[in-house]
Amino acid sequence: MSRPTISEVSALLTDLADFRTRGTGSRAELMSRKADLLERIAAAQPDDAVAAEVAAAARARADELTAQG
Secondary structure, three states, X not given: XXXXXXXXXXXXXXXXXXXXXXXXXXXXXXXXXXXXXXXHXXXXXXXXXXXXXXXXXXXXXXXXXXXHO
């Protein structure tokens, strides 16, 4: 699993801004993308327990939103 690129992070931030200002996109899909990026960051930093905790919390929230439909 590779670290996210700057363009991937930038694209997510752009989409999050669009969601906040225009309501475009899916909250569950955006949270899933965020969780994916955080998981990749945590995987690249195996000794960073905080990064792993943040990634796990993001994944749990993404899964919750996805289950809600």
